Amino acid sequence: MMDVVLTERRQYYLEFFDWVHRNCHPDGCVRPLNYTVFEPRKAEQAFRHMSTGKHTGKLLIKLRDEEPDKQPLAMGAPVSPARDMMVTVKTYFDPNKSYIITGGLGGVGLELLPWMLYRGARKFVLTSRCGPKTNYQKFITGLFRQHFADYKYFASDMFISTANALTLEGTREMLREAERLGPIGGVFHLALVLNDSLAENMTPERFAETSDTKHRVFENLDQLTRGLGYKVDYFVVFSSVSAGKGNAGQCNYGYGNSRCERVCELRRRDGMHGLAVQYGPVGDVGVAADVDFSVGDITVQKQRIHSCLDVLDKLLAAKHPIVTSFLKKDLAKSFGTGTKKTRLVAELWRVMGVDPNTTPDRVTLGEIGLESMFGSEVQQEFEKTLNITVTINQIKSLTVGAFKEYESGRRDHIIKFLDERKRLRTHILRQKFTMPTEPWVWLNGHREGRAIYFMPTLVLNFSMVEEFAAKLDRPVIGLNWTREVSQLSTLDAVAKYYVEVLAGLERGNEGGYDVVGYLDTAHVCTKLLLKGMAGRAVIVDVMNADALYSEQSTDEFMIELMLKMISNEMPADIIGNIK
Numbered sequence: 058m059m060d061v062v063l064t065e066r067r068q069y070y071l072e073f074f075d076w077v078h079r080n081c082h083p084d085g086c087v088r089p090l091n092y093t094v095f096e097p098r099k100a101e102q103a104f105r106h107m108s109t110g111k112h113t114g115k116l117l118i119k120l121r122d123e124e125p126d127k128q129p130l131a132m133g134a135p136v137s138p139a140r141d142m143m144v145t146v147k148t149y150f151d152p153n154k155s156y157i158i159t160g161g162l163g164g165v166g167l168e169l170l171p172w173m174l175y176r177g178a179r180k181f182v183l184t185s186r187c188g189p190k191t192n193y194q195k196f197i198t199g200l201f202r203q204h205f206a207d208y209k210y211f212a213s214d215m216f217i218s219t220a221n222a223l224t225l226e227g228t229r230e231m232l233r234e235a236e237r238l239g240p241i242g243g244v245f246h247l248a249l250v251l252n253d254s255l256a257e258n259m260t261p262e263r264f265a266e267t268s269d270t271k272h273r274v275f276e277n278l279d280q281l282t283r284g285l286g287y288k289v290d291y292f293v294v295f296s297s298v299s300a301g302k303g304n305a306g307q308c309n310y311g312y313g314n315s316r317c318e319r320v321c322e323l324r325r326r327d328g329m330h331g332l333a334v335q336y337g338p339v340g341d342v343g344v345a346a347d348v349d350f351s352v353g354d355i356t357v358q359k360q361r362i363h364s365c366l367d368v369l370d371k372l373l374a375a376k377h378p379i380v381t382s383f384l385k386k387d388l389a390k391s392f393g394t395g396t397k398k399t400r401l402v403a404e405l406w407r408v409m410g411v412d413p414n415t416t417p418d419r420v421t422l423g424e425i426g427l428e429s430m431f432g433s434e435v436q437q438e439f440e441k442t443l444n445i446t447v448t449i450n451q452i453k454s455l456t457v458g459a460f461k462e463y464e465s466g467r468r469d470h471i472i473k474f475l476d477e478r479k480r481l482r483t484h485i486l487r488q489k490f491t492m493p494t495e496p497w498v499w500l501n502g503h504r505e506g507r508a509i510y511f512m513p514t515l516v517l518n519f520s521m522v523e524e525f526a527a528k529l530d531r532p533v534i535g536l537n538w539t540r541e542v543s544q545l546s547t548l549d550a551v552a553k554y555y556v557e558v559l560a561g562l563e564r565g566n567e568g569g570y571d572v573v574g575y576l577d578t579a580h581v582c583t584k585l586l587l588k589g590m591a592g593r594a595v596i597v598d599v600m601n602a603d604a605l606y607s608e609q610s611t612d613e614f615m616i617e618l619m620l621k622m623i624s625n626e627m628p629a630d631i632i633g634n635i636k
């Protein structure tokens with residue numbers, strides 16, 4: 058609140074200063090506020106007293122007695138040791154040194170800067186590939202500059218560098234820019250490019266962009282700061298728990314961070330500062346601000362940015378090269394005392410922003426936009442609990458209704474659905490779906506006698522009738538569905554095409570022939586019969602004889618029939634959706 062007043066009412070300092078001097082004691086001293094003093098061992102009591110809100114003035118904890126006779130220390134005089142006290146560390150930065158924040162215009166960077174400012178840092182180099190581009194970045198950097206100019210106490214230098222630290226030359230340039238402000242006091246490596254993706258969709262370029270932004274920049278900075286002739290006080294990378302614990306889709310990010318962590322270990326070995334802080338997802342700002350997160354096996358909660366920085370205050374003094382800060386989600390609190398299964402589904406609704414009570418049961422997870430990463434979690438869960446291996450796409454085809462059943466303990470539906478999907482997939486994979494180039498093909502070895510012609514099948518080959526054809530003692534010929542037929546746009550045109558093919562094949566043959574047709578090609582058979590070309594036509598279970606000769610055999614009618622036929626292989630849920 059106070060910082061808003063100070064930012065918006067800059068005159069406030071002056072008015073306050075005047076007021077204090079007009080209202081102070083006649084001898085010019087400002088009278089201290091009322092206070093109540095507590096002994097250190099009564100600190101808890103002091104806090105309790107404060108929380109009641111009944112006190113007036115300040116509450117003080119007296120750490121040591123006044124020392125009115127204290128003199129400046131004479132050379133060689135004995136020094137009385139300080140009293141043993143429990144203390145907590147606090148970080149202060151040197152106002153005369155410069156601090157580099159790579160990726161400083163990012164979400165976390167723009168919060169780190171004021172945090173460092175309030176801890177004494179005054180000279181900053183923020184790096185970015187292209188400088189401020191969003192309105193927010195322009196507004197905040199403008200506000201900082203104004204603040205630096207208006208308040209002498211906070212007077213600071215801020216330089217935005219676009220030097221390319223992926224190269225040694227660019228890094229050298231960045232260090233020169235920092236040294237122009239002052240000796241380098243610290244490096245905070247925050248630059249980040251995320252390219253999250255499961256390995257099957259990852260390209261080498263996207264992998265390298267993410268990992269290089271992390272480790273190449275950090276390694277360049279390490280190499281060149283070692284040659285500065287002085288040690289930098291802080292050499293820090295904002296790493297991630299996904300480096301320590303692994304996270305689906307983030308192998309590039311984890312790898313880049315891990316390499317940075319190795320740099321920190323080497324620096325510690327060499328007696329220099331090096332610190333990798335493995336943060337969990339950060340709330341409020343940055344890349345994770347608008348997404349939900351789980352890392353490896355643990356569900357983590359976002360840590361508010363001010364909390365991340367409070368922790369950093371302590372961690373900067375840590376003796377270890379790699380430390381971590383994340384909030385483990387209290388699952389019991391979030392999802393009651395449910396089983397792992399119900400927790401997973403509850404988490405699914407939460408991650409996808411779905412209210413299962415109002416979302417129609419038939420909507421699929423793919424339609425709502427299930428993320429691949431959460432999908433892989435469901436995949437692992439099904440493997441463990443249902444003993445079934447499924448692809449992410451199969452999970453995306455599951456409906457909200459199916460998940461509700463799974464949540465309530467009924468697993469049969471999901472297992473049946475996934476089994477049917479797998480069966481359909483196997484069936485489809487068996488089909489070749491290659492379009493033949495020849496107009497016809499022999500289906501058995503007989504070359505003499507009255508021929509039987511099979512009209513093309515829906516799957517473009519005759520595998521389903523081959524066995525049957527081999528048993529017949531007459532020539533059996535399959536009429537192919539070629540690219541040429543695909544160009545035809547009506548059933549009549551298709552019928553005309555096959556009538557011509559058959560006329561060509563049977564030219565000069567007096568023995569006659571029979572035809573077998575199904576689906577749309579049944580229409581061709583009726584044409585052949587009507588023209589007196591074919592002797593007999595066998596129509597395989599498509600429609601009743603009346604319909605064959607009626608107006609019903611339109612294109613729409615045939616499409617509907619074909620869908621029905623295809624649907625024989627489909628899980629019931631999907632057919633329901635088509636309807």
Ligand SMILES: NC(=O)c1ccc[n+]([C@@H]2O[C@H](COP(=O)([O-])OP(=O)(O)OC[C@H]3O[C@@H](n4cnc5c(N)ncnc54)[C@H](OP(=O)(O)O)[C@@H]3O)[C@@H](O)[C@H]2O)c1
Pocket residue numbers: 159160161162163164165166184185186187188222223246247248249250270295296297298335336337338339340342343344345346
């Ligand atoms: N946010 C989180 O939840 C979270 C959690 C754990 C750890 N971390 C770590 O915290 C750090 C900051 O994260 P953030 O959320 O603030 O990310 P962010 O908002 O994406 O900011 C990162 C910035 O890095 C800059 N950048 C990318 N490539 C660069 C390069 N080659 N040189 C200089 N700058 C470059 C980008 O700015 P330009 O486009 O302008 O170049 C971007 O604004 C990251 O290192 C991240 O690993 C974050």
